[in-house]
Amino acid sequence: MPDVTLRKIVLLMEEIRHEGGPPPDKPLQRGAVMAVIHNPFAGEYVEDIQHFMEDLKPLGLQMARKLADALGGPHKIEGYGKGAIVGSDGEIEHGALWHVPGGYAMRELLGDAKAIVPSTKKVGGLGARLDVPVTHINASYVRSHFDAVEVGCNDAPRADELALILVMTTGARIHNRMGGLAAKDAKGEDGLR
Template sequence: MAARTAVDDSYQVRRWVGMVEETTHENGPKAGEPLFKAACGVVVKNPFAGGYVQDLSALTDPSAALGTELGRRAVALLGGREVQSYGKGGIAGVNGEQEHVVACITTTFGNALREAVGGGAAWISSATKTASAGTPLDIPLAFKDEIYVRSHYDAVTLTVSDAPRPDELLICVAVATGGRVHHRVGGLSAAETRVAART
């Protein structure tokens, strides 16, 4: 709970949100193992809403705590299953700017997220924008150890009906237990990357 305390100390939190989905098929044969995808987010006050500020370090410096806590919550939503892919993103309310979200999910955040979900060698796909409350965000997913694993290109859509308000930020992560249920368009497989990593 140290990360949660650090988040509360550094950001004005209004809400935590989370969702999980389980897919057994996509109009094809039933999968041997269902695909679980989860997303979670935190709604925080944007200290820079309404004006331009050059230095955004007040958002970036403490963001490791955000990555750790959101990662912990995302893993919990998967019920202990292995995280194979991940992504990150967020929405700035209309009195803020996209760069305010980006400041929250830089390498400082990303490294903490990797550790929280059990590691990852690949860079973390992201999507950010400025929008009104209730706007959906498609958080991109990719295999956590090799970005070129085509089977794991996917997304999770997160919508929070009352966030972000104009002076808020919605910061999100997404995780999944595998690739698309009926992936069949070839390319490098997750298993191949793991064999290569051992040799």
């Protein structure tokens, strides 16, 4: 199995205090953590790559802890998402390997959150940016938490790297007015409602 060779971790934080309407009672915090690692499959086609998901699990949990702690602890988290940017010598399937270790790490850390973790991925060069989708951690139909966080790093991913991303938020969009299922009314049983 390949080792996970970590080049850097990037932590991005955002505190939204105003969106043009009345100031909220408390600011919305959104954050992202990105791990830039060597892509062990870059430059060649490798048939059996699934085993690398197991290698990525400890990194996923480390990243989830780092991000949740930066946002005030796991109990503060209401929204999440994940993504990957694959360097140009890799393929989109290499980014797909992040689905399981990234998603399950956040769900485990947040107390077995019920909603599927939304995800996106792409192949990109240095400085590529990714809009990572966000939904409520226990009920995907909670519209107030539909969001996206743009994530990127000026020197990543290099051609032979993967930029693995987790995103978390502490609440709904400021001034959300879409209606639908409210977070306080979500049952959190099936991951949808």
